[in-house]
Amino acid sequence: MATSRSRRRLSPEARRNELIDAAIRLLESGQEVTNWVQAVTAEADSAKGTFYVYFSSWEEMLVAVRDRVLRGYVDRYRQLAESTGPVDWWAALDAECAAGVDTIARPGGIHDAVLHSNVALAPMDEELDMIAALAAALRRGMADGAFRPVDPHIAARILFTVVHAAGDAIAAGEDRRRWLETIRDLARHWLAPPGPAN
Template sequence: MRYKAKKRPSEISGSPRTKPAEVRLDELMSAAEKLFLSQGVEATTVNEIVESANVAKGTFYHYFSSKNEILEALAKRYTERFLESVQKAIDGCSPDDWEERLRVWIHANIETYVKTYRTHDIVYTAHHHHDRANQAKSAILDQLLEIIEGGRLAGIWAPNQPRIVALLIYSGVHGATDDIIASKTTDCTSFARNVSDACLHMLPRITAPKK
C-alpha cells in the first residue's frame, strides 16, 4: 500500500501547503468514507472523492493507486479506532478487577460495533471476513486474550484453553451484536450485560478451598 504521507510540494498550483500531510490524508480518507456510506463504493468515483476533500486528483494518486487501496486504508483506520475506543473503556476499570475488565471489553465491543457497523460493512468485505490471516480480528482477539490471561494469572478463573475461549467469546460477541443490529436495538446496556453473563460461564472460576 502507498498511503503513507510523504513530503512534497503542493499539487495545487500557486496554493501554499497549509495542512500537514497526515491531516490532508485523513481528510481524504474521511471524504471517501462519507461518500461510500452515502452512495456506495462502486458508485463513488475518484473525482468525487477529491472534490469532496478539496484536493487535486494527483493528491489521491500520491497516496493510493485505486479505490481498493483507500478501502484497505479505511479498514486499518477503522480497526485502530475500534481498538482505541475499547481500550479507553478498559482503562477506566480497576487494574486488578478482571471480571469488570472483561465485562467492559464486551460492552465496549457491542456499543462500538453498533455505532459503526455501516463503516465496518463497507471496509470489511465478505472475502476479508473469511481471511484466516485477518489482522483486524487478531488485534482485537489479542486485546481480549490479555484480559483472560490476566484473570488466569491472578487466580480468578482457570480456562483449560485460554485462546479457544477467547475465540469463542470474540465470535459470540460479534455474532450476537449482528443480531441486535438486525433487530434495530438501540439500548445495548442490558443486552451487553446478558452477553457478559453468558461469556463468563465459559471461564470457570477458581473456588477457594474450604477451611
C-alpha cells in the first residue's frame, strides 16, 4: 500500500486514474455497494473529498469508466488496423470476440453500469467509436485477403450485436464454449474468402 506521503506526489492525472481503476475493480467484483463514492475512495485508499476533486458525481465517474473500457477495445482494434506486420486475422478476431463476450458476461456491474444505464447516452468522443475501430480492423483484414470483401461497418455492427447477445446469454447461464464456437463458425462462414476452410 502506498503511503500518504507518496500519494501527495502523484500527479492529478495519476490520482484520477487511481480512482477510475478502483471503480473498475469494484464494478467487476460484483459486490453489493450502497455508497459508490465511499467504496471507490476506500478501494483507492483516498479521502472521500478526493473523489470530488476529479468527479462531480458518480455518474461522471461512470462516464470515465466507460471511456476507459472502450479505449482498451478501440486501441486494440486500431493496432490491428495499423499493424505493418503480418496478422493472424482469424486468431485476432476470435480473441477479440472472446474478450468482448467475457466482459459482457462477467458477473458484476461494469457492463450494466456503462452500457445499460444513462451513462451509455452521455456524449462520447469520436475517438472511442468501437464500431468504427472494429470496422477499420476488418477493412485491413479484407485488404490482406483474410476476410472476403463486405461492408466493414455493417460487419462490425453485426459482430458487436452477436458478441453482445452471447455475453448476455452466458451471463444468464448459457454455455460459454457453445457460444464462442458458434461465433467462430458464423464469422468463418460469413467472412472467409472462397477457398480452404480456416
